[in-house]
Amino acid sequence: MNSNKYRMIYQELSGKIISGEYQQHDQLPSENLLVKQYQVSRETVRKALSLLQTNGFIQKLKGKGSVVIYNESMNFPVSQLISFEEIKESLNMDYVTHVESFDKVHASDYPAVMTALKISGNTELFKVVRTRRKGETVNIIDTDYFLVELMPTLTKEIAEQSIYSYIENQLGLVISFSNKAITFEPMTTAELELFNGASPPYAATVRSIVHLSNAVAFQYNISKHRASEFKFVDFSRRPTIKK
Amino acid sequence: MNSNKYRMIYQELSGKIISGEYQQHDQLPSENLLVKQYQVSRETVRKALSLLQTNGFIQKLKGKGSVVIYNESMNFPVSQLISFEEIKESLNMDYVTHVESFDKVHASDYPAVMTALKISGNTELFKVVRTRRKGETVNIIDTDYFLVELMPTLTKEIAEQSIYSYIENQLGLVISFSNKAITFEPMTTAELELFNGASPPYAATVRSIVHLSNAVAFQYNISKHRASEFKFVDFSRRPTIKK
DNA sequence: GAGTGGTCTAGACCACTAA
DNA sequence: TAGTGGTCTAGACCACTCG
Incomplete structure (x- = not known):
């Protein structure tokens, strides 16, 4: 699946950083060394290193080398497009998902969704409301709208598990990018x-529009978090290109 | 300054997208066409297009081309490493900055800063508290800690303007990346x-550790926002590499 | 089949860092 | 001066989309 050379190199190096084999402030082998180790061209090594850099694992220093900047403690629900089930899994969290409602609706009743997904009023949507509980307390309420046309076989049972896994593994669609907005709002x-x-009585509110690799917006999500439990972590780089 | 070929191409294309010459859902010229237009190699064109893609301007579709996904309305204090003065400027906001306090302190009195910047207790820091006002109302309280060693000539007057501009233009340092955490906390x-x-009485709280291009952490920032005025916008891509 | 983007190569020249 | 990363090239082969 990931048989590209640069992906293999990326996986191996990021794995060594996450596992602690390379620690923060350590130097990675130089590009020339990696070229010899992996028997690939320099541009291929550089592609892997660039990915590591944009994903916050390393910083490349001209004339010096690549240094590890990844630090486990600054980790968490990171600014990445990851489904709740995937977060749960990677953090061994003891959350339980409960489907509160599962309906087929018309976009015309949800103007915010219409404009977000740029669809017409007669478009059919699945509306799914799910709560995420830790023990007895509900910490997150997720409300999702999906295009029926793209996933006509979605069911309540699937929604109890991972909808993303269904989309990617059963339907073969590729989820690609999203726009998010975080605000702090009174609860209804x-x-x-x-x-x-x-x-x-306020909720940390994350609204996202999620797109497939063909740039089609297929999901609108509103995630309401108990404010005291909310934390959003982000790694960002300063734009290198200025006017 | 930005005399690289791929940066020039990036600037020109992103400029045309921002100005609206290329609209959302428009196709960009094909790579081969851009190669001819700019008289550069294909890898150089591809470098520019990759940058546009990771920065949320376009989506590349195999076999089809590059399509614009940037949408002005989903813009704003974006998940980027931008100083307040820069945001203000780009949005034409009518904020006024006021320096509440400007002191030289020892890290030992600020254990959270010590661990965040990984410095020892006797390290000297500038502690700067600034408020951002719109008319009469304070909407943001920024508390910053800077390493004195790196910017011994920092003054209150500079803090009233843009510290980032001073760091980059006067000192010639390169600000590179940051880790942020967003939470909602009761106000003191x-x-x-x-x-x-x-x-x-809750504040949207953004804590950041900011690093130079040599990976040195030089700033710890705590930005408290009036919750009702807070909005954080983010563009993110789904990780392409899975285990 | 023609056109598109994705991967990879081998080699060149440059700018920066450090001893 | 030797070693490092940054930019750029010309060309190859592949996988995908669409008419």
Whole structure:
């Protein structure tokens, strides 16, 4: 699957960084060394290193080498396009997902979704509301809208597991990128009820528009988090190109 | 300054997208066409297009071409390493910065900063507290800690303008990447006072560790936002490499 | 089949860092 | 000066899309 040379190199090096074989502030082997080790061209090594750099694993220093900057403690629900089930898995979290409702609706009743996904009013959508509980307390309410046309066989049972796994593994679609907005908003009475009370009565709210690799927006997600439990972590680089 | 070929191409294409000459869903010229237009090699064109893709301007579709996905409305204090003055400028915001305090302190009194910047207790720091006001209301309180060693000539006057501009243009240092964490926290009484009241008494809190291009952490920033005014926007891609 | 983007190569020249 | 990463080239072969 990942049989590209640069992906293999990326995987091996990132794996060694995550496992701790390379620690923060360590030097990676030089590009020339990696060329010899992997028996590939320099541009291929550089492609792998560039990926490591944009993903926050290393910093390349001209004239010096590549140094590891990844630090486990600064990790977490990272600014990445990852499904809740995937986060849960990678963090060994003891969350339980419960499907509160699963309906087929018309976009015309949800103007915000219409504009976000740029669809017409008669487009059919699956509306899925799910809660994420830790023990007895609900910490997250996820409301999702999916294009029925792209996944006509979606069911409540699938929604109880991982919809992303279904989309990628069963349907063979490729999820690619998203736009997110994070705000802090008062809870509606319905939300307060689902949360079974929350102090403060405010929710950290993440709205996302998710796109496939063919650039089609297929999902609109509203994720309401109990504010006291919310943390969003991000790695970002300063734009290298200025006017 | 940006005399690289791929940067020039990036600038020109991103400029045309931002200005609206290329609209969302438009096709960019094919790689081969760009090769001819710019009289460069294909890898150089591809470098520019890759940058446009990772920065959320385009999506490349195998067998088809590059399509514009950038959409102005989904813009804003984006997940990027940008200083407040730069945001202000790019959005024509009518904010006023006021320096509340400017001190030289010892790291030992700020254990959170010590661990964040990985420095020893006797390291000298500038502690700068600034408020950002729109009219009469304070919307943001920024608390910054900078390594004195790297910028001994920092002054309160500079802090009233743009510290980032001073660091890059006066000192010639290159600001490179940062780790951020966003949380929602109750305000302290001191903060409530600076905000001159805020309902709810919660602050959207962004903590960042900012690094230079040589991977040295030089700044720790705590940015408290009036929750009702806070919005954080992010573009992210799904990791292409899986285990 | 023609055109598109994706991967990879071998080699060149440059700018920067460090001893 | 030797070693490092940054840019650029010309060409190859592949996989995908679409008419």
